[in-house]
Amino acid sequence: MTLTKNLTTRRTFLKTTAGTVAGLTAFSSAMAGKLISLESPPVSKISLGVFASYDHAQYLRGLGCSYIEESVGGFLIPKEGDTRFGQNLDSLHSLKFPIWSYVILLPGELKTLGPDANHDAILKRTELALKRAKECGSQYIVFGSGGSRIIPAGYDREKAKQQHIDVTRKMAPLAEKYDITIAVEPLNRGETNFINSLAEGVEIVEAVKSTHVRLLCDIYHMLKEDESPDEIVKYGKHIVHCHIAEKQDRTPPGVKGDDFRPYLRALKKIGYNGGLSIECFKYTDFDSEIKTGIEVLKKQILEA
Structure with a gap:
């Protein structure tokens, strides 16, 4: 039992x-x-910066910026020559506030396309800029340079596009050599008549096929072209860097009161973890306007 x-x-x-x-x-x-x-959707951590002379670096760090954005001609290849670049580099090493990126790779007279295209000179300048950006510990050089890529009246558009793709393809191995990413920047039609949307920028990126040639998203230019925030989601995998400014006069956030939240929401949706630079060229009072701009942008990022 x-x-x-x-x-x-x-x-x-x-x-x-x-x-x-x-x-x-x-x-x-x-x-x-x-x-x-x-x-959960991808986590987004946007880092804020400002395009400005490095003279403003200490002030911008105090405002909570993660980095500053400079220009190729202002910092890397100044008109004063190698001595001035050495001084710039000393300032960077002394202050240790990072420069993540540089704008205006090419002056307007150096053409990527058209009958006056000068690819040899472009590649020489690009290599020097990339080499020096590497010395500075930077990550990106922005390839906007609208004046250099204006298609002349009557010039064949497809031929012009191919010229621009060809020179960008030649830049790619240099970018890989120095481990700096070239960010192709679409610009509004008030500045150039070629590459005016994210979609057109992606055409260049996909034609070049390099991990070191990617896309820049400039919300100011998107606003000028009435480009939808949905385009950020559509082409998000290509985006490595961003710029922002108000639509009417390219002022910092908070001057005119532009609402950037739909675009910021799109960046969050793709899990964007790069830099967002306030890029303006004229200020009435830099210190005051940029302080407000950063505060407004931080608030809109949180609310997006």
Whole structure:
């Protein structure tokens, strides 16, 4: 009797345990499915910076900026020559406030396309800029340079596009050599008649096929071209850097009161983790306007 009872109890235990394990497995599988289906969107951590002379670096750091953005001609290849670049580099090493990126790679007279295209001179300047950006510990050089890429009246547009792609392809190995990313920047039609949207910028990026040639998203230019924030989501995988300014007069956030939240929301949606630089060229009062601009932009990022 005792043996029979013990065997029965053991069978009951094993049967119950098996059922419990099966139930837990099924529960775990179901929950895994729910976790996958309810997966959180990518986390976005936008770092704020400002395009300005490095003279403003200490002030911008005090305002909570992560970096400053300079120009190729102002910092890397100044008109005063190598001595001035050495002084700039000393300032950077002394202050240790990072320069992540540089704008205005090419002056307007140096043409990427058209009958006066000068690719040899462009590549020489680009290599020097990349080499020096590497010395500075920077990450990006912005390839906007609208004046250099204006298609002349009557010039074949497809030929012009191919010229621009060709020179960008030649830049790519140099960018890889110095491990600096070239960010192709679409500009509004008030500045140039070629590459005026994210879609057109992506055409160049995809034609070049280099991990070191990517896309810049400039919300100011998008606003000028009435380009939807949805384009950021559509082409998000190509975007490595961003600029921003108000639409009417290219003023910092808070001057005219532009609402950037739809565009900032799009950046969050793609899990954007790069820099967002306030890029303006004229200020009534730099210190005051940029302080307000950073405060307004931080608030809109939180609300987006």
